[in-house]
């Protein structure tokens with residue numbers, strides 16, 4: 001997999017490739033954009049492009065350096081996920097001073113230690129910090145010190161879908177590269193042509209995933225289309241709460257279920273405002289959507305959409321899922 005496999009990010013990639021070609025890479029980069037659009041993948045491809053032993057500014061995919069990076073075995077390329085604790089710090093954390101702060105700063109301590117050493121075999125060391133918005137204040141301060149004077153033989157790439165949660169001082173030290181989601185129609189085409197999905201499935205995934213190709217690909221081999229239609233049958237089209245298609249103990253499944261309901265009522269609302277039927281996420285249920293658009297008033301729709309989004313918020317707060325859905329059902333049938 002190489003730069004050409006990263007779809008819809010031509011601007012960002014051309015910018016990065018020209019930085020590599022002209023040997024004017026910055027010490028720190030910040031890759032921002034929604035989840036599942038290719039940020040981490042691009043960061044790893046940059047690491048290969050810089051260190052490839054066969055080609056300049058483009059990974060060959062077959063030299064030892066490219067292969068080691070692909071298998072996560074390269075000693076100079078570090079992929080750190082700020083969502084997971086560092087092994088050595090886990091042991092420290094189990095001592096009396098332990099705690100999440102100690103765990104998070106572990107990532108940056110590891111980086112501080114490594115970054116001052118010369119590369120073992122790479123032209124340039126690369127540190128990719130995924131979910132960088134989850135670094136704690138102490139870890140962020142330590143990172144800031146590194147970014148103020150990054151060693152020449154190193155490159156730091158921060159990856160996040162929530163840049164507003166990073167320290168402003170960190171953001172200002174990095175070259176920002178934005179990764180937008182694909183246009184939904186484009187993603188629908190890609191899923192149909194390149195991945196062989198049928199039209200209605202490609203349409204649903206492209207719109208449901210809001211153009212995020214990584215999310216669409218992660219869902220493409222699941223049963224999501226049948227599950228989403230079962231969810232719609234259960235709640236939106238019945239006159240009593242059944243929720244038979246969802247495992248109430250599985251909070252992720254309940255969240256998915258609520259997200260489907262949100263798309264259902266969003267479609268109805270937008271149809272009422274004149275959106276063409278083929279733009280609906282659930283265009284495979286177009287006839288039923290039209291019937292519901294006639295039946296519900298805007299006031300009713302606003303009220304049910306509020307109830308669904310409140311339920312999604314309550315779900316975060318560990319509320320009993322059965323009660324949550326019963327409560328939502330009662331609200332829906334009142335509307």
Ligand SMILES: [Zn+2]
Pocket residue numbers: 051052053054055059060061062063064065066067
């Ligand atoms: Zn190579």
